Amino acid sequence: MSIEIENIGKQFGSFTALDDINLSIPSGELVALLGPSGSGKTTLLRIIAGLETPDSGRIIFNGEDTTDRHVRERKVGFVFQHYALFKHMTVFDNVAFGLNVRPRDSRPSKSAIKEKVMELLRLVQLEGMAKRYPSQLSGGQRQRIALARALAVEPQVLLLDEPFGALDAQVRAELRRWLRRLHDEIHVTSVFVTHDQEEALEVADRIVVMNKGRIEQAGTPDQVYEHPANPFVLNFLGNVNLFHGRIPQPAQGERKTVSYVRSHDIDIDRSQQDSSSLSAEIRHIQKLGPSVRVTLTLASGEPIEAELTRDAFQNLGLQQGEQVYVRPRQVRVFVEDYQI
Amino acid sequence: MAAPTTTYTGKNNGNHRITEPAPVRWLLTAIALAFLALFLALPLAAVFSQAFAKGWETYLAALWEPDTLSSVKLTLITAAVAVPLNLVFGVIASWAIAKFTFPGKNLLITLIDLPFSVSPVISGLIYVLIFGRQGWLGPWLDAHDIKIVFAVPGIILATIFVTFPFIARELIPLMEAQGKDEEEAALVLGASGLQTFLRVTLPNIKWGIIYGVILCNARAMGEFGAVSVVSGHIRGSTNTVPLHVEILYNEYNYTAAFAVASLLALLALVTLVVKTVAEWKVQQQLERE
Ligand SMILES: Nc1ncnc2c1ncn2[C@@H]1O[C@H](COP(=O)(O)OP(=O)(O)O)[C@@H](O)[C@H]1O
Ligand SMILES: [Mg+2]
Numbered sequence: 001m002s003i004e005i006e007n008i009g010k011q012f013g014s015f016t017a018l019d020d021i022n023l024s025i026p027s028g029e030l031v032a033l034l035g036p037s038g039s040g041k042t043t044l045l046r047i048i049a050g051l052e053t054p055d056s057g058r059i060i061f062n063g064e065d066t067t068d069r070h071v072r073e074r075k076v077g078f079v080f081q082h083y084a085l086f087k088h089m090t091v092f093d094n095v096a097f098g099l100n101v102r103p104r105d106s107r108p109s110k111s112a113i114k115e116k117v118m119e120l121l122r123l124v125q126l127e128g129m130a131k132r133y134p135s136q137l138s139g140g141q142r143q144r145i146a147l148a149r150a151l152a153v154e155p156q157v158l159l160l161d162e163p164f165g166a167l168d169a170q171v172r173a174e175l176r177r178w179l180r181r182l183h184d185e186i187h188v189t190s191v192f193v194t195h196d197q198e199e200a201l202e203v204a205d206r207i208v209v210m211n212k213g214r215i216e217q218a219g220t221p222d223q224v225y226e227h228p229a230n231p232f233v234l235n236f237l238g239n240v241n242l243f244h245g246r247i248p249q250p251a252q253g254e255r256k257t258v259s260y261v262r263s264h265d266i267d268i269d270r271s272q273q274d275s276s277s278l279s280a281e282i283r284h285i286q287k288l289g290p291s292v293r294v295t296l297t298l299a300s301g302e303p304i305e306a307e308l309t310r311d312a313f314q315n316l317g318l319q320q321g322e323q324v325y326v327r328p329r330q331v332r333v334f335v336e337d338y339q340i
Numbered sequence: 341m342a343a344p345t346t347t348y349t350g351k352n353n354g355n356h357r358i359t360e361p362a363p364v365r366w367l368l369t370a371i372a373l374a375f376l377a378l379f380l381a382l383p384l385a386a387v388f389s390q391a392f393a394k395g396w397e398t399y400l401a402a403l404w405e406p407d408t409l410s411s412v413k414l415t416l417i418t419a420a421v422a423v424p425l426n427l428v429f430g431v432i433a434s435w436a437i438a439k440f441t442f443p444g445k446n447l448l449i450t451l452i453d454l455p456f457s458v459s460p461v462i463s464g465l466i467y468v469l470i471f472g473r474q475g476w477l478g479p480w481l482d483a484h485d486i487k488i489v490f491a492v493p494g495i496i497l498a499t500i501f502v503t504f505p506f507i508a509r510e511l512i513p514l515m516e517a518q519g520k521d522e523e524e525a526a527l528v529l530g531a532s533g534l535q536t537f538l539r540v541t542l543p544n545i546k547w548g549i550i551y552g553v554i555l556c557n558a559r560a561m562g563e564f565g566a567v568s569v570v571s572g573h574i575r576g577s578t579n580t581v582p583l584h585v586e587i588l589y590n591e592y593n594y595t596a597a598f599a600v601a602s603l604l605a606l607l608a609l610v611t612l613v614v615k616t617v618a619e620w621k622v623q624q625q626l627e628r629e
Pocket of ligand 2 (some may be wrong): 041042043193
């Protein structure tokens with residue numbers, strides 16, 4: 001099912017949580033809402049679900065205006081940030097809940113419900129857990145039960161709020177790959193919220209970058225990463241260095257510019273290679289697993305951060321306090337009317 | 341008068357370096373226990389020893405006296421009306437306060453606390469002022485031959501007023517701590533409002549309700565001040581158990597007074613046990629979050 005979001009606005013008192021949001025989500029896609037904490041991702045997700053009412057604008061499911069439809073009738077699956085499993089019910093009853101509360105005439109038989117629940121538990125690889133209580137499950141297991149519970153009602157749309165936010169790094173990486181595979185299997189239109197760029201880049205078909213209640217850019221992971229629309233997007237998707245400069249402009253004379261270079265787009269050399277080489281001093285070296293982060297200061301005093309592979313770092317044999325040359329491989333220039 | 345307190349968990353994280361040395365801990369524990377013995381256990385023991393001072397038969401005879409029976413009956417009726425009404429009110433009010441924002445919410449919270457901040461005698465007097473012969477509604481009630489003050493309805497009204505914070509006060513923090521995630525999850529899954537309440541909210545606050553009800557009941561049965569003002573002390577008709585105890589005592593009928601008082605003491609013990617269990621269960625429920 002496709003989702004159209006038209007001119008959605010939401011205020012909390014005098015605070016604008018969402019400001020004229022327009023977005024269209026094609027049927028069957030897995031979309032990530034990516035942005036810093038407080039940027040309005042959860043609010044937008046809740047408005048799509050019907051848990052929150054927008055002050056203005058429309059939500060359209062499959063061409064049909066659903067703005068005023070009650071959350072109960074929207075047939076969405078929602079996975080809450082902290083799972084929101086029913087603590088006093090077993091895993092089985094949690095997953096069966098959506099089917100058990102149906103009016104008698106549309107409720108499946110007991111045996112049909114049982115079959116459906118067991119099928120879902122197989123899907124999330126937790127068949128043996130039916131009789132347990134949520135408190136007896138690990139975080140990753142709870143997350144998968146929350147997903148199974150949401151899928152039990154065969155939703156047209158699956159909404160997930162920071163689905164891996166509360167999990168440790170390894171479970172997180174595992175689960176997001178699993179979610180991607182699951183989505184490839186069941187192809188339900190899905191929107192998930194995250195503040196982790198890596199997660200969005202790895203899992204989503206399309207990324208919507210949000211900031212301060214607005215959409216900064218929407219596009220495929222390649223588009224937003226390779227062609228960021230503005231410094232915010234660039235900055236949010238990876239570590240960047242800033243260089244301040246000026247470019248002459250025919251009409252306005254001269255305008256201040258800011259150049260951005262991602263830290264892994266900086267080469268370090270022992271000797272000057274060409275005119276783009278800048279001399280710098282190594283201030284600090286930090287090893288981060290497979291990569292190494294080197295903090296330097298340019299002759300102008302500006303700090304700069306470079307990220308090298310461990311191999312490149314060892315080949316160069318860099319030491320703190322050494323004098324070296326840095327060379328930006330890819331520079332993006334934005335006129336300075338934009339504040340990060 | 342003490343408000344029912346919310347329970348706090350002092351989680352023992354096993355850091356022994358920050359605790360006091362053993363002798364200090366024993367001393368503090370001993371002081372606390374001595375205090376409890378002096379002010380709680382001793383009076384309780386005194387009540388029972390006085391009640392049974394002249395043996396079982398006198399004890400039972402004192403209880404079996406018609407005026408006593410009628411006071412027990414009135415107390416039971418009062419509690420049977422006041423507690424369910426406050427239960428309904430408490431659940432609705434705390435549901436509204438904990439799960440929604442609406443104008444006047446803070447006012448409602450203040451009003452719920454009002455009976456705790458007003459002396460029970462004043463609470464009683466308010467009813468006399470409203471429904472009494474010289475009160476605002478007095479002439480009208482007189483004309484229609486309705487008796488509220490110095491009659492059973494007045495006693496019930498005063499009791500409801502004095503006891504209405506107990507259940508709401510217990511449930512508000514509990515429901516606030518639980519948030520509304522589970523309710524929202526139920527709604528998204530297609531549950532109706534009633535289904536959500538019965539299947540999700542109620543099981544989560546069950547022990548909180550039991551805790552509130554038991555405290556509310558103890559107070560409803562034991563209330564003296566407010567009821568004393570509106571009762572009129574008509575023997576065999578408008579005397580509740582606590583009022584009856586006072587009358588017997590003032591008549592120097594000590595054995596009977598303590599025999600009847602022992603009923604209230606028993607109620608207190610039962611309350612204490614149920615309350616402890618409920619408190620423990622509520623705590624468990626919160627920790628499962
Ligand atoms: N119910 C609410 N009442 C008041 N402010 C809210 C409410 N919900 C969200 N906000 C505010 O709106 C902003 C956006 O919140 P949210 O959508 O949760 O952001 P995100 O999920 O991107 O972190 C935050 O500043 C938050 O404080
Ligand atoms: Mg959020």
